[in-house]
Amino acid sequence: MSMRIPLLLALAAVLASASSGRPVAADDLERGEALYKLCAQCHGSEGGGDPSIGAPPIAGLPDWYVESTVTKFRTGVRGAHPDDLAGLRMRPMARTLRSDEDVAAVAAYVGSLPPTEPDSTLEGGDAARGKILYAPCTACHGPAGAGNQTLFAPSLQHTSDWYMLSQLQKFKAGLRGTNPDDTTGKLMRPMSLTLVDEQAMKDVVAYILTLK
Numbered sequence: 001m002s003m004r005i006p007l008l009l010a011l012a013a014v015l016a017s018a019s020s021g022r023p024v025a026a027d028d029l030e031r032g033e034a035l036y037k038l039c040a041q042c043h044g045s046e047g048g049g050d051p052s053i054g055a056p057p058i059a060g061l062p063d064w065y066v067e068s069t070v071t072k073f074r075t076g077v078r079g080a081h082p083d084d085l086a087g088l089r090m091r092p093m094a095r096t097l098r099s100d101e102d103v104a105a106v107a108a109y110v111g112s113l114p115p116t117e118p119d120s121t122l123e124g125g126d127a128a129r130g131k132i133l134y135a136p137c138t139a140c141h142g143p144a145g146a147g148n149q150t151l152f153a154p155s156l157q158h159t160s161d162w163y164m165l166s167q168l169q170k171f172k173a174g175l176r177g178t179n180p181d182d183t184t185g186k187l188m189r190p191m192s193l194t195l196v197d198e199q200a201m202k203d204v205v206a207y208i209l210t211l212k
């Protein structure tokens with residue numbers, strides 16, 4: 001008994017260091033870079049995205065979020081709804097990654113890319129009205145939109161306006177965040193329901209774009 005507890009503690013410490021904030025090994029990044037060649041066809045070699053095919057900028061997204069969301073695409077928790085056309089484009093790409101180690105390696109590489117500054121593409125959003133709508137969002141995404149790993153909320157700082165609008169629409173329509181296994185998407189879905197219409201979504205997105 002007395003031997004087991006220290007062993008368990010040691011094991012817990014190893015598991016904790018493996019799941020978050022672990023140092024990224026150089027060969028992980030190398031493997032990630034090799035795997036990223038496929039991703040670059042849609043997300044671009046610098047991770048700036050391609051609006052013409054609905055591929056968002058991903059450069060500099062935190063590795064924990066990339067790992068979690070790519071795993072969701074891989075397992076059909078995200079991007080499997082028949083009406084989620086952009087999700088259906090991403091899902092088979094995630095499925096080319098053969099193991100959790102490959103997902104972690106490509107996530108580490110994506111996280112190491114310097115964030116890009118996407119141009120604004122939407123018109124008609126009112127950032128002043130959006131600021132009021134954004135107040136409840138700060139609880140998870142933070143006042144500056146930097147995200148919060150403890151609450152599983154990604155950064156919104158380097159994301160495109162068209163992509164954010166599309167995701168708010170998907171959450172609201174139940175194309176994202178409704179799979180029973182989507183424990184973190186479930187946190188976001190009720191928030192999307194507070195945005196009454198497309199105008200409200202455009203307003204909040206216009207405000208998020210001012211956060212840098």
Ligand code: HEC
Nearest residue numbers: 038039041042053054055056066069086087089090093106
């Ligand atoms: C065929 C084009 C294509 C390829 C190749 C591709 N993706 Fe995607 N990816 C997309 C599209 C489209 C979306 C947007 C899905 C949506 O709207 O939900 C996306 C979404 C994502 C997201 C979600 C971003 C966010 O903010 O939630 C991540 C992360 C991602 N891709 C990573 C990758 C990685 C890593 C690879 C390589 C293994 C890859 N993608 C390959 C098209 C592609």
Ligand code: HEC
Nearest residue numbers: 136137139140151152153154164167184185187188191204
């Ligand atoms: C209770 C915490 C919480 C609140 C409050 C919240 N969010 Fe989120 N949000 C999340 C989580 C968690 C995710 C990631 C879900 C996932 O893993 O798929 C997310 C994802 C998103 C995304 C998609 C990001 C991406 O890269 O795909 C957008 C856009 C977004 N939130 C905007 C908002 C806006 C706007 C508000 C306020 C109206 C808001 N959020 C309020 C937790 C929250």
